[in-house]
Amino acid sequence: MPDVSTLLVLTLALVLAAEFVNGWTDAPNAIAAAVSTRVLSPGIAVTMAAVLNLVGAVVTGTAVATTIGTGIVKPEFIDLHVVAAAMLTIVLWSSLTALYGIPTSESHELIAGLTGAGLAAAGPSVLLWAGWRKVIIGLGISTILGFLLSVIIMTALYWIFRRTRLATIRSTFSKLQILSTAFVAFSHGSNDGQKFMGAFALALVLGGTMAEFAVPLWVMFLCGGVMAAGTASGGWRIIKTIGFKLTRREPVNGFAAQSAGAIAILLASTFGIPLSTTHTVTSSIVGVGTTSRFSAVRWGMAGNIIIAWILTFPVCAGLGYFFFWLLNMIF
Numbered sequence: 001m002p003d004v005s006t007l008l009v010l011t012l013a014l015v016l017a018a019e020f021v022n023g024w025t026d027a028p029n030a031i032a033a034a035v036s037t038r039v040l041s042p043g044i045a046v047t048m049a050a051v052l053n054l055v056g057a058v059v060t061g062t063a064v065a066t067t068i069g070t071g072i073v074k075p076e077f078i079d080l081h082v083v084a085a086a087m088l089t090i091v092l093w094s095s096l097t098a099l100y101g102i103p104t105s106e107s108h109e110l111i112a113g114l115t116g117a118g119l120a121a122a123g124p125s126v127l128l129w130a131g132w133r134k135v136i137i138g139l140g141i142s143t144i145l146g147f148l149l150s151v152i153i154m155t156a157l158y159w160i161f162r163r164t165r166l167a168t169i170r171s172t173f174s175k176l177q178i179l180s181t182a183f184v185a186f187s188h189g190s191n192d193g194q195k196f197m198g199a200f201a202l203a204l205v206l207g208g209t210m211a212e213f214a215v216p217l218w219v220m221f222l223c224g225g226v227m228a229a230g231t232a233s234g235g236w237r238i239i240k241t242i243g244f245k246l247t248r249r250e251p252v253n254g255f256a257a258q259s260a261g262a263i264a265i266l267l268a269s270t271f272g273i274p275l276s277t278t279h280t281v282t283s284s285i286v287g288v289g290t291t292s293r294f295s296a297v298r299w300g301m302a303g304n305i306i307i308a309w310i311l312t313f314p315v316c317a318g319l320g321y322f323f324f325w326l327l328n329m330i331f
Helices: 004-036 042-059 063-070 080-099 106-122 129-160 166-206 217-233 236-245 251-270 277-292 299-330
Strands: none
Touching (some): 004 106, 004 166, 004 251, 004 277, 042 166, 042 217, 080 166, 106 277, 129 251, 166 217, 166 277, 236 299, 251 277
């Protein structure tokens, strides 16, 4: 039978695989608006997002990582089987939805996968309410706050530039949207990058490599670098969905949506709240679309995305439960 060290190596590899998929499928959050408004070419946009994802993951602390590593499921009931099962869940579900161009939340996949595997390991008593309270708050920030901030920012911009020539507005916000794209990429790294750092550090503790939970600098750079590599590979089907299939945008709309999303994400990261950057940015895009007219949003596509979001929790919890059972049989 394989020993613990084999399971540890497998678990760490799965964490990095999930981090890579996270960068690959979440790249559209940062660059879809800039690509769709033709402010940046796809190649330049992806490269910029990859670099700033890494910077955001490394320099913004470890509050979110700590929540993921110690706040969702009681640490004393977590073993390497639980972490590995959650990572397998992310890789499978994210890859499947990406094939259909549907943006989903690796954050919620991670939380649901950990929950399902934890339930398989020790039952309902394994869940921690304090961490789940942050998850619920994150749901509100990612959807409601992202939507409302984008409406407020877009409405304010309409009023401020109401007498400005359209050509001037396009020229101005073509430049400003480069900054807002960078802002989203940095904020994405600050939240999503930390989640997998937390999982990686937790696996090191469970495998006996570290005595207590902490996120060393080398773990930050390793996970951040893998996420950047995933981002650099691009997720073009999802970029098409977010950038072109939800609503039509000018640079000023893209700037408003990205600024709203980035503010909401950084706010959550500051308080250690794990939220879905996908939910946040998509909700911001929908909010911007509604400021021109309600019919400007393609609600059929938005509905498909929402259905995928709803399915993520039960499906990934079930997958986490199954993968824990499978890994427990093998190891």
